[in-house]
Amino acid sequence: MSNKRVRNLVLIAALLLLAAFLFFLLPGTGDAGKEFEVLVGGELYGRYPLSEDRIIQVGHFCVLTVRDGTVSVSSADCPTQMCVRHSAISKKGEMIVCLPNHVIICIPGEGDMDAVI
Amino acid sequence: MTARKSALLLCALAVLFSVLSGCATPDVRRSVTFTDLFDTVTEFTAYGLSEKSFDEVSDAVYRELLRYHRLCDIYHSYEDVVNLYTLNNRGDAGSFPLDGDLYAVLALGKKYYDLSGGKLNIAMGSVLSLWRDCFSEGDRIPDGEELSASAQHIGFDSVTLDDGSHAVAFSDGDVRFDAGAVAKGAAGDSVSRMLRERGVRDFVLNIGGNVIASGKKPDGNWIIGIQDPAGGIYTKLSLTDISAVTSGDYQRFFELDGTVYHHIIDPDTCFPASLYRSVTVLCESSSDADALSTALFCMDREAGAALAAACGAEVLWIYADGHAVRTEGFAKYEQ
Numbered sequence: 001m002s003n004k005r006v007r008n009l010v011l012i013a014a015l016l017l018l019a020a021f022l023f024f025l026l027p028g029t030g031d032a033g034k035e036f037e038v039l040v041g042g043e044l045y046g047r048y049p050l051s052e053d054r055i056i057q058v059g060h061f062c063v064l065t066v067r068d069g070t071v072s073v074s075s076a077d078c079p080t081q082m083c084v085r086h087s088a089i090s091k092k093g094e095m096i097v098c099l100p101n102h103v104i105i106c107i108p109g110e111g112d113m114d115a116v117i
Numbered sequence: 118m119t120a121r122k123s124a125l126l127l128c129a130l131a132v133l134f135s136v137l138s139g140c141a142t143p144d145v146r147r148s149v150t151f152t153d154l155f156d157t158v159t160e161f162t163a164y165g166l167s168e169k170s171f172d173e174v175s176d177a178v179y180r181e182l183l184r185y186h187r188l189c190d191i192y193h194s195y196e197d198v199v200n201l202y203t204l205n206n207r208g209d210a211g212s213f214p215l216d217g218d219l220y221a222v223l224a225l226g227k228k229y230y231d232l233s234g235g236k237l238n239i240a241m242g243s244v245l246s247l248w249r250d251c252f253s254e255g256d257r258i259p260d261g262e263e264l265s266a267s268a269q270h271i272g273f274d275s276v277t278l279d280d281g282s283h284a285v286a287f288s289d290g291d292v293r294f295d296a297g298a299v300a301k302g303a304a305g306d307s308v309s310r311m312l313r314e315r316g317v318r319d320f321v322l323n324i325g326g327n328v329i330a331s332g333k334k335p336d337g338n339w340i341i342g343i344q345d346p347a348g349g350i351y352t353k354l355s356l357t358d359i360s361a362v363t364s365g366d367y368q369r370f371f372e373l374d375g376t377v378y379h380h381i382i383d384p385d386t387c388f389p390a391s392l393y394r395s396v397t398v399l400c401e402s403s404s405d406a407d408a409l410s411t412a413l414f415c416m417d418r419e420a421g422a423a424l425a426a427a428c429g430a431e432v433l434w435i436y437a438d439g440h441a442v443r444t445e446g447f448a449k450y451e452q
Binding site for chain 2: 039080
C-alpha cells in the first residue's frame, strides 16, 4: 500500500470517527445524573442537579430548597401558596407548579416519554 | 493522485454530513408550554416543523385554547363574549343565546350528566365554588350549612338547552356552571381539528393531564407515562390517534388536620370522591375522555365499566392500596 493510500484511509477513518463521536454526543443523551428544570413563563430559567443541596432564588417569584435529592418550594410570592404546600419532588416526571407566577419546577421524565399524565 | 484524493475526501465528507444531518434536521422535536390557560399547565409538542412554522402553529394553538378558556371562564367577563361568567351572573332568569362552541360544551356536560346518572355535573358550580375558595386558602373546608344550601341548586334538569337556537334557559335562578371537567377536552378536540386542517398531523397536546396523541413521532407511537399516585410512573402507553385523560386525587389538593382534600367532588356527597386514587380513560375524542374520567372517578367500578364500554373507552382504575384494574382493551396500549 502506498503512503498516500494509507493517509487517505486514515483521513476517512478519522472523519467517520468524528461523525460517530458527534452523533452520540451532540443530542446530549448521556446520563449526567438526575436534574430538575425551572421554567418561568414557559421559558427555561435553569437546570440544576438534584444531588447538590442548595437554595435557589427564582427571580422574585419563589425560593427553592434542594436537599437529599429532592426539591421543594420553601417560599413563594403568590396568593395561593399551593406550590409551597406541595410535597418535595424527587422522581422523574414529577412537577410542582406555581400558576399565579407561571413557574414550573419539574424533573424531566425518562427520555422516551412525550407526556406524563 | 490529487484528483483521487479529493474524491475520497468528498466521499468522507458526504458520509460525515449524512450522519450529522440524519440526527438533526428532519426529525426535530419542538415544544411549547403555556401556564395561563384553564388554571393548569399546557404543553404542545410536534415534529417535522421548521422553527417558523412551529411558532405560527403554536400561536394558533394558543389562540384557540384561549378562546375556549374565555368561553368557560367563571371568574372574568370579556367584551363581545357571552361566557360562563356572564351566564352565572345572569340576574334574571331567562333564555340566553350562546356561541356555538360554548353551547357544545354545555351540551357535552348534559350528555354525560344523563349518561353518568348525575356523577358528572357541570351545573354544580355553586358547590364547586365553595371548594375552590378553600383550595386557594388551604386552611379550611366549606361550611356544612353553606354546602347543603348550595347542593339544593345543582340539578342540571333545571337547565334547558335548545339545540336549534343554541340557547340556554334556567328555571332555577341559583344554578351555576363550572365546566372544569369538560372544557379542556372540548378545547383539545377543537385544536386538533384546527391543526389537521392546517396539515399538522403529528403532535401531542397535553392540557393539564388531558392528552391528545395525534399521528406519530419519527420513531413510532407517542409514549405517554401514567403517573403512579404514590409517586413515579405506574405504566407507559404507546399511543397514536387517541386521547388519554387521567383524573387523580394528587393533581390538586390540600391537607388539613391529617386529611387530604382533592379537587374531584362527588355531586352526591359534595365532598371529594374517594373510591380510587386515579382513573385513566382512553378513547377517540378528547371531550368524551375528559368527561368520562371525571364521571368514572365518582362511579363504582361496575357502573363505570358499563358506561365506558357503551362509549367505546378503555379504563385503568388505580386504588389507594396500589392495586389496579384495567379494561381488557387497555392493556393493549401498555408498553
